[in-house]
Amino acid sequence: MISIRNLSKSYGDNLILKDISVDIEDGAVIAIIGPSGCGKSTFIRCLNLLEQPDSGQIFIGAAEITKKGVNIDAVRQKLGMVFQSFNLFSHKTVLENVILAPMKVLKLSQEQAVRDALEYLEMVGIANRADHLPSQLSGGQKQRVAIARCLAMHPEVILFDEPTSALDPTMVDEVLSVIRKLVRSGLSCIIVTHEMNFAKNVATKVFYMDEKGIYESGTPSDIFERPQREKTKIFINKLKVFSGEYKLSEIDLYEILRQVTEYCLKYDMNKRETNKITLICEEYVTNLMKRRVSDERIAIFLRYNENDDSKEIMFKDNFSPENHFESPDFDEMSVLLIKGFTKSVEYRRENGQNVFELKL
Amino acid sequence: MISIRNLSKSYGDNLILKDISVDIEDGAVIAIIGPSGCGKSTFIRCLNLLEQPDSGQIFIGAAEITKKGVNIDAVRQKLGMVFQSFNLFSHKTVLENVILAPMKVLKLSQEQAVRDALEYLEMVGIANRADHLPSQLSGGQKQRVAIARCLAMHPEVILFDEPTSALDPTMVDEVLSVIRKLVRSGLSCIIVTHEMNFAKNVATKVFYMDEKGIYESGTPSDIFERPQREKTKIFINKLKVFSGEYKLSEIDLYEILRQVTEYCLKYDMNKRETNKITLICEEYVTNLMKRRVSDERIAIFLRYNENDDSKEIMFKDNFSPENHFESPDFDEMSVLLIKGFTKSVEYRRENGQNVFELKL
Amino acid sequence: MADFIQGIKDSVYLNLIYEDRYLFLIKGFGMTLYLTFMTFLLGTLIGALFCKLRLSKNSTVSKTVIWLKTLFIRLPTLVLLIIFTYLIFADTSIDTVTLAIFAFAIKTGSYICDIMYSAIETVDKGEIEAGRTLGMSSFMVFRLVVLPQAIKNALPVYKNQLIITMQETSLVGFLAINDLTRASQVITSRTMDPYLSIVITAVAYLLIGAVSGLLFRLADREKHLCRADFINK
Amino acid sequence: MADFIQGIKDSVYLNLIYEDRYLFLIKGFGMTLYLTFMTFLLGTLIGALFCKLRLSKNSTVSKTVIWLKTLFIRLPTLVLLIIFTYLIFADTSIDTVTLAIFAFAIKTGSYICDIMYSAIETVDKGEIEAGRTLGMSSFMVFRLVVLPQAIKNALPVYKNQLIITMQETSLVGFLAINDLTRASQVITSRTMDPYLSIVITAVAYLLIGAVSGLLFRLADREKHLCRADFINK
């Protein structure tokens, strides 16, 4: 079991990880997902002390590895690591890459090491390339060798840092299927990945990282089907969000419509849908503009879920409580038009604002 | 219009492109897809003579660019190119990258070039980074700068060689949406890509390359929804294929079952489905084994369509013409079991072989 | 102590002040600077030429150049100097300083050829292709894309080469050209005081080294300033 | 023509055969080889040491080393030789050849420090991390991963350094050690035959250069052979 207590890490003044505490059970397969730059690599590298945490403790089993004077090399033997950029020893052949550490660290005899190595190379399906140099391999082949090299040290846990990100799409599968094999054999893995399907199928637990920590964690179905928190939702559903806030007294309708159209085009919505959305916005805004008094503000949020192709519009304003669509001041035709274009319209009052949620 | 006539290219003894003839209309958006190493890059690089074709002619409009003594630099101005690895000039800032060629080749004044450049940078949404060095940008940002640099030369056609393959998945969108913008503005593009969805939505025509040429071409819906030829089907449907041929007199049932199981596990089928498939194979093989005579052979093909998750089993044998499942020699229980597990079973006689197609 | 200081005073007087010997050293210093500067300039040109030829697609040309620069590197500089003075240019009336500069420049150029070549090799091929696809001629790409980066890559080794060249120029003593080293030798042979002028020589060479290091650094900085200017415009 | 051949015959006789003068040259050749070899060996060790210290995390240590090697590079070799012989080791009975080797080695070592440092810098940091995560100690990683690659990177420049060192050893004339250059000078002063011994020196230096180039290449090849062996086993 790996226990992490109050782990913090910053680069210079830049706080990356803040006070993370989490336990990882033996045999668990953890998928770490999250936006770029959120600290996934930093987190996983702290685990085997490739980065020195600023504070906090890490326990592997009962032993604290962050204690001073701990034999870091012995710790690292238990924690294999596979990098995005393979990091094979470029001057050594595939076989030499795999036998080097077993011979030098575990002090295996050469015969023993070669025998083991060939077994692992067989397992990742690349034994026939044993005498090639890394430069003669494709990316997928390199990564499989890196995995074999890692396995040859019999680690208890393997840390993967985006093992397929540097690969041509056609080579991703061969690497993922090797990782699946490992997982099936019962090895603990911690995998940073952008392959959501893979994470969903393979992981026993998913960590979504954001805001300098583990923002949300749970089983794959929790995270992927029922994400609870805002940022997780945006990330998981590949929500493309538009938001704009405007002072009613200074509003420029055409600028708003331009922004909305651009947003729609950017995410490749078709003409009809783009028209729908801009029309809805136009109707809503023009109706409210008529009622301009002093410092009313309106806000427009658009959300496009790329996964299920659903779209959502949200309007907020700080008018007095009122469901505009039922107000006599709102043009009747406009209401009809908006209702015709949407699947559902919901009104609620929230934080002193009128909130309208429209689903397309 | 770009016309290609009998284009061939080899590296050493290794023939890569064989006798390709094709026309590309003005305003067309061509997506080139195909397995890794099939020569997509080589093809696109031949178009602007980054690779010298061995034989054949290329016409841009009426002019033959493969003719001797042609001014290659003038040709290349018309053909922009965006590379997988960005290839920004690493010693120059973003702005300098964009203005260099216009100033030196088109002889624009510096003010003019800067004005244009800022416009294009604005268009790709990166004008605020004009004074950064490439090393200070993310991959997606770099690629957008590369596109702006290319646009600044006012090319008639832009060639993209896997513009998003080197990018983090989180950055792919920003680049694709810029390309979409270009396409929408009416520019001709030839795009090598592994992003099938993008190709489907954006291209006016798709070339599937294989077997040293353009193996199949057509509209996106032709290629992606109704691929005609075998290899295209395998590629488009991400078919994962297993095939094994066995001599009945030497058959090792357990070895076959092991191979089949491994195949299923490799592509991450679940336990139930794996069991189904192995059972079907087992029943079929055991029933035929009973009838071993002299040099009968059987072959097993499995096909797993990752796109729609459908699975297909095909058996072939060189017995005398006979639909085994209706033969009295075939165990009745086995037939029931196989039919129970499958959606449909078809029998036909083909090339002197009995062929069974089972859909799961 | 007083003795020691008096000794130094005497030594300084005899070596530098008496008969205006410091003038001799200053002239020598000037000659060393001149030789170094000219040699390095010419050497850089020769190195660039060699490098250009070495990059030629014609394998005869490139092999010849490799062969030549290897020869020049392997022949001791003194031998090169002799060959230049007494074999190749024996019948001309070119003055010895020019000859020496030429011989040193050939040697320096051979080293610089190596330095440039490997610097150019490290420039990303992709950037060259990108330049070509933008319609630049191969020379333009070389000048605008490859060269600036190659220069940046090569600068540290190139700097060291300047120091090596400077020290190598002391071989002109062979042609009785009074550079810094020879000037100090001549003074020594008059005063029979071997120390002071050695110290002066050492200090002078260190000085030149430091100044050239500084100049290189300034050159670097200036480029940055330029860039900032350009952006702010 | 016959005259010319007779001239060469005479020249060879007088410069080489008469009074067994070739022995003198051979001894000088041997001394040059010895000096070069020892200097280069010691210089490599010093360079490695400097490089190690320069890579030290303690910035005082690394800065001191950078400062020192810059000093050694900037001081002319002759000045270093003088400082070593007459200042640092003035009162010891170390023989001049050893002293000369030491002075040259310090100089060569400073250059080799630069060479090694930049070679090590070019080794992919990722491979070092990979080595560490496999449980290798940092020294193991250095020895097994960094060094072999650094050596490969540095080899071409390192080879050139051997040639430079070899030529620099001719400065031992200052300490009246009879190396190749000096031997040929003695013979020339006896016969006043200006060319032959220069030719001989040149040829000898070229020969050493070529042989050392060959040795380096063989060393390279041997490694390859080893690898092939290992795989076939």
Next chain:
Amino acid sequence: TGEPLTLDNLAGKKVAAMIGYSTDYILSAANYGLDIYRYDAYSDMQLALKFHRVDAIAMEMDEAYVFCRIEPDYKIALHAKNQIEYGYMFSSDRKEFLPEFNQFIQKFKKTEEYADLLRRVEASAYAPYQAKKVKNVVTTDRVLKVAAFDGWEPVSYINASTGEWEGADVELITHFANSLGAKVELIDMSWNQMLIELGSGLVDMMLCPDSLMLAKDLEMGGHITMSDPVFLKDIVLIVNKEEK
């Protein structure tokens, strides 16, 4: 340190000499069993002696006078070879001046100017050499090209204040040139350069006189012919003064 040098105990002694000079040649040929250390410059030898890298420096007598005068820490320990005849080297390719020189020197040795020259050379042991300016009287278009060393009192040196050549040999050669009406062209050269220029006939003669004991060896090479004797010089060994 150690015993005073005598002609009998020279075996195994380390003696410094200028490479290629008469001292080098003569001591190499003499059977003293010396280890000869060959240097390029007097200052190098001086340092070597000062730090006991060598036991003694070999010099020609007139150089030794000046040397010991300027640097009082050294003294002449021993005359290793006495009264050796010195002449000038002429290039064999251009020996047109040689017979004329031999004739000239026979007459010149009898003149008061020659005796005065020798006196002033002797006197240079105690005070700087008293040069006498000899005007070069040119009446023909003949040119005598002479390779010369700078910085070698009292033989040849450039006076730093006037920039003119001075020294005993300079005076003598100018007298010779005047006897022919030829123009003297003195060219400053390094020793190594002289070997080449003289050996290949780029200059007529070398200004520094050498021992005639070299003559046979040099003339066998075919590039050099030596003149008749001009001076008599001793070869002496110089040691640190505090030594016995």
